[in-house]
Amino acid sequence: MILNGFLLKNPLRVKGFLLIGLLLFFLSNSFISFSQSAEAEKNFAVCKVCHNIDGPKLIGPTLKGVTERREEAWLIKFIQNSQALIDAGDPVAVKVWEENNKIPMPPNALNEEQIKDLLLYIEAGGKVAGSEVTAEVAVEEEHAISYDEATEEFLAEMKSNDYRHMQATFIAMIILILVSLFDLVVTKFVTQKWILIVIMMIALIVSGEVVFVEATNLGRQQYYQPEQPIWFSHKVHSGQNQIDCQYCHFTADKSMHAGIPPVQVCLNCHNQVRKGKITGTVEIDKIHAAWNDKKPIEWVKVHNLPDHAYFNHAQHVNVGKVECNDCHGPVEKMDEIMQVNDLGMGWCVACHRDREIQFSNKFYEQYTQLQEAVSSGELKRVTVMEIGGDECQKCHY
Numbered sequence: 158m159i160l161n162g163f164l165l166k167n168p169l170r171v172k173g174f175l176l177i178g179l180l181l182f183f184l185s186n187s188f189i190s191f192s193q194s195a196e197a198e199k200n201f202a203v204c205k206v207c208h209n210i211d212g213p214k215l216i217g218p219t220l221k222g223v224t225e226r227r228e229e230a231w232l233i234k235f236i237q238n239s240q241a242l243i244d245a246g247d248p249v250a251v252k253v254w255e256e257n258n259k260i261p262m263p264p265n266a267l268n269e270e271q272i273k274d275l276l277l278y279i280e281a282g283g284k285v286a287g288s289e290v291t292a293e294v295a296v297e298e299e300h301a302i303s304y305d306e307a308t309e310e311f312l313a314e315m316k317s318n319d320y321r322h323m324q325a326t327f328i329a330m331i332i333l334i335l336v337s338l339f340d341l342v343v344t345k346f347v348t349q350k351w352i353l354i355v356i357m358m359i360a361l362i363v364s365g366e367v368v369f370v371e372a373t374n375l376g377r378q379q380y381y382q383p384e385q386p387i388w389f390s391h392k393v394h395s396g397q398n399q400i401d402c403q404y405c406h407f408t409a410d411k412s413m414h415a416g417i418p419p420v421q422v423c424l425n426c427h428n429q430v431r432k433g434k435i436t437g438t439v440e441i442d443k444i445h446a447a448w449n450d451k452k453p454i455e456w457v458k459v460h461n462l463p464d465h466a467y468f469n470h471a472q473h474v475n476v477g478k479v480e481c482n483d484c485h486g487p488v489e490k491m492d493e494i495m496q497v498n499d500l501g502m503g504w505c506v507a508c509h510r511d512r513e514i515q516f517s518n519k520f521y522e523q524y525t526q527l528q529e530a531v532s533s534g535e536l537k538r539v540t541v542m543e544i545g546g547d548e549c550q551k552c553h554y
């Protein structure tokens with residue numbers, strides 16, 4: 158939206174005198190500090206995705222003159238971890254953040270020296286002495302894939318453990334029944350027949366239970382991980398680039414549905430970011446194709462509650478202050494979204510039994526009686542259960 162059309166008018170950046178001036182300025186600087194180097198250029202490749210030094214605003218503000226409008230110490234802190242500064246309530250940081258539609262800038266693992274170096278590079282208008290190399294080259298080098306094997310293993314294990322457990326129990330029970338039966342009829346080691354019969358009964362009940370659980374799970378889709386029309390990775394966006402969940406799922410705190418972002422939201426960034434480290438241009442091109450064809454992207458829904466059950470995101474995210482991860486698992490580590498909980502009634506109720514209400518939240522002012530009971534020591538804790546989290550009609554239409 159803000160960025161739409163920008164690419165059409167990428168302006169010429171040759172501004173003769175200014176450039177020479179900046180170059181001279183930079184040269185004098187590097188003689189004094191000896192530090193401003195090709196490394197700065199490489200480090201700036203990361204920033205380039207979102208910032209122009211000179212030219213139109215991208216995702217973040219244009220950085221020309223930033224060293225004049227901000228203190229150096231502030232810049233170091235902000236570049237290292239802007240969100241920490243914003244969370245701490247720094248007025249300047251909060252203002253810049255708000256002016257930029259609250260798009261978070263990802264943290265950078267750079268030390269003070271590297272940042273000072275980077276600031277010199279920015280002051281110099283993005284030029285390194287005696288070198289014609291542009292930042293493009295550095296971008297390519299930086300793009301090595303780091304595949305988080307531990308996460309893959311973790312998710313795969315989660316998926317297989319339950320099944321293995323169920324299968325093993327079932328097979329063990331069947332073997333127990335067969336062995337008992339064999340002894341009862343053929344070998345007759347055990348003289349008291351009732352022992353064998355009790356063993357068989359128990360084995361039968363346990364295996365019946367396994368079958369029952371499997372059957373109720375039929376309608377559920379724990380560990381469901383369908384293929385999506387675009388290789389959209391939460392790990393790349395939420396993990397590596399620290400984009401807030403609610404930047405994309407922007408109705409999660411105000412409506413029943415968290416919602417899937419429309420193509421425009423992707424284009425906020427992908428008008429600029431045209432290439433990914435893992436998939437190159439292939440997947441990102443599909444976003445532009447969808448936009449050009451005026452067709453929505455047909456994402457496959459992963460989480461599905463049956464129609465008779467009612468679930469509301471705003472109630473949990475906004476009122477209950479439940480974290481996304483409590484219900485959806487470590488989404489920021491998943492390349493492809495997987496449903497990690499069974500979303501069964503037992504799962505909902507188990508949390509309601511256990512989760513305490515935070516009375517500091519103004520939504521609970523109406524529960525004065527319960528609050529008094531807590532402050533007088535009559536009740537130790539108030540869980541969601543006490544405010545009706547187990548009433549059938551709250552969850553069923």
Ligand code: HEC
Pocket residue numbers: 200201203204205206207208216217218220223227232235236239253254255257259260261262263265275398
């Ligand atoms: C994913 C996009 C993104 C990347 C990558 C990024 N920034 Fe930012 N940057 C922003 C946004 C958005 C803001 C506006 C403040 C905010 O929302 O946090 C910002 C703000 C800033 C500011 C403050 C500007 C001002 O006017 O006060 C500086 C300085 C800055 N970035 C430097 C950097 C540097 C240096 C890097 C690379 C090491 C970098 N940024 C990488 C998005 C990004």
Ligand code: HEC
Pocket residue numbers: 385389391394395400401402403404405406417418456457458459460461481482485488489493494
């Ligand atoms: C850059 C945008 C973006 C961000 C940031 C983002 N998501 Fe998503 N999310 C999507 C898109 C697009 C889909 C649909 C494609 C898919 O399922 O992978 C999706 C799907 C999901 C789904 C599955 C929905 C379904 O079909 O049932 C869940 C759950 C989810 N996101 C949770 C999160 C959480 C939690 C975070 C923060 C850690 C987050 N998302 C951050 C864009 C985003």
Ligand code: HEC
Pocket residue numbers: 402403406409410413414415416417460461462468470473474479480481482483484485500
């Ligand atoms: C208390 C558990 C819980 C919490 C907390 C929660 N979700 Fe969900 N989420 C669910 C359930 C259950 C569904 C399936 C809803 C359905 O099928 O109607 C779902 C579905 C979704 C979907 C699919 C689209 C939709 O709205 O149905 C997305 C996207 C999503 N969640 C993202 C998020 C994000 C982002 C957060 C945090 C801001 C979050 N969820 C917090 C339980 C939760």
Ligand code: HEC
Pocket residue numbers: 206260387388389390393394398400405418419420422423424425426427430432433434435436437440441444
């Ligand atoms: C706030 C900025 C932002 C938004 C919004 C955003 N992305 Fe991204 N996206 C990025 C960044 C940054 C990268 C990483 C580029 C790189 O690999 O260096 C990326 C990478 C990608 C990649 C390539 C991954 C890879 O490594 O190959 C795809 C595909 C992608 N995004 C799809 C989407 C889709 C679809 C949406 C909308 C649902 C979306 N993005 C929204 C910032 C964003």
Ligand code: HEC
Pocket residue numbers: 462466467468469472473476477478479483484500501504505506508509512513541544545546551552
């Ligand atoms: C991780 C914990 C957690 C899980 C899982 C969870 N909830 Fe909740 N739920 C809460 C909290 C905390 C509240 C209190 C917020 C409030 O008062 O509205 C709540 C409140 C509710 C309420 C309102 C109760 C009332 O009396 O106002 C309903 C309805 C509800 N949940 C439905 C569900 C359903 C359906 C599921 C399963 C699909 C579910 N919840 C799963 C934590 C959870």
Ligand code: HEC
Pocket residue numbers: 373376377462463466500501502503505506509546547548549550551552553
């Ligand atoms: C916290 C929310 C919640 C409450 C309270 C709740 N249910 Fe459910 N119930 C669900 C969800 C979610 C499902 C569907 C998911 C599943 O179990 O597969 C469900 C499924 C069911 C089913 C279908 C059988 C099945 O396992 O799919 C029946 C019958 C049912 N509930 C009856 C009740 C009755 C009776 C009560 C009151 C004693 C009640 N529920 C209270 C959330 C709730």
